[in-house]
Amino acid sequence: DAKTTQPPSMDCAEGRAANLPCNHSTISGNEYVYWYRQIHSQGPQYIIHGLKNNETNEMASLIITEDRKSSTLILPHATLRDTAVYYCIVRVATGNTPLVFGKGTRLSVIA
Amino acid sequence: DSGVTQTPKHLITATGQRVTLRCSPRSGDLSVYWYQQSLDQGLQFLIQYYNGEERAKGNILERFSAQQFPDLHSELNLSSLELGDSALYFCASSVAPGQGRFEQYFGPGTRLTVT
Numbered sequence: 001d002a003k004t005t006q007p008p009s010m011d012c013a014e015g016r017a018a019n020l021p022c023n024h025s026t027i028s029g030n031e032y033v034y035w036y037r038q039i040h041s042q043g044p045q046y047i048i049h050g051l052k053n054n055e056t057n058e059m060a061s062l063i064i065t066e067d068r069k070s071s072t073l074i075l076p077h078a079t080l081r082d083t084a085v086y087y088c089i090v091r092v093a094t095g096n097t098p099l100v101f102g103k104g105t106r107l108s109v110i111a
Numbered sequence: 112d113s114g115v116t117q118t119p120k121h122l123i124t125a126t127g128q129r130v131t132l133r134c135s136p137r138s139g140d141l142s143v144y145w146y147q148q149s150l151d152q153g154l155q156f157l158i159q160y161y162n163g164e165e166r167a168k169g170n171i172l173e174r175f176s177a178q179q180f181p182d183l184h185s186e187l188n189l190s191s192l193e194l195g196d197s198a199l200y201f202c203a204s205s206v207a208p209g210q211g212r213f214e215q216y217f218g219p220g221t222r223l224t225v226t
Contacts, residue, residue, distance in 0.1 A: 034214070038154075041199060041220070041222075042219060042220070043113065043115070043201050043203070043217030043218050043219050043220055044154070044201070044203075044215075044217045045113070045217065046214040046215065046216065049214065087154075096142055096161070096166075096205065096206050096213050097159075097167065097213075098144055098156040098159055098167055098169060099144075099146075099154075099156065099203075099215060100156065101146075101153060101154035101155075102153075103153060
């Protein structure tokens with residue numbers, strides 16, 4: 001699986017959009033970008049995934065650049081409950097494979 | 112609530128002992144994964160089972176073993192425990208047949224403390 005690079009930490013004001021970047025310059029054509037988050041020692045939680053088109057669900061939006069070498073997870077109106085470590089993971093399309101977690105980005109939402 | 116259950120929530124035991132962690136996947140999910148999270152190593156994949164068969168192995172020690180039973184629940188056995196085995200152990204499940212979705216759903220974890 002391709003390696004990802006994320007900033008170690010970010011702050012965001014409550015109610016503002018949180019934009020979390022991820023670089024995956026070695027991504028292959030058959031690899032998806034997945035995002036998970038972990039809130040303080042709870043089990044990681046699936047957020048969203050995409051291949052090349054932008055995706056949106058009830059939790060977040062995922063913007064993938066045209067060359068697919070980077071992506072941004074957007075939480076449109078961050079709340080204190082969004083404070084967590086966010087992991088960007090690249091994995092093959094078949095998907096029934098283990099997740100390889102990096103260090104992720106620790107997002108702190110501030111009141 | 113992810114639908115994945117793990118027991119026990121907390122476990123405290125002594126070095127050299129053996130423990131068993133249990134995981135029940137989401138209804139209909141065939142794959143079960145075990146992950147270990149320690150302070151210094153982060154989240155690491157240990158082992159995967161699919162419909163009762165071992166599918167993939169990660170950084171799992173020889174002292175650790177796992178199995179998936181016909182009802183699809185899984186157990187992770189940790190033996191000859193060492194202080195360094197203290198960690199959070201997560202189980203995840205995925206792949207209900209025919210849905211074409213592969214995201215994993217994680218349980219709440221078992222916190223193991225070895226003293």
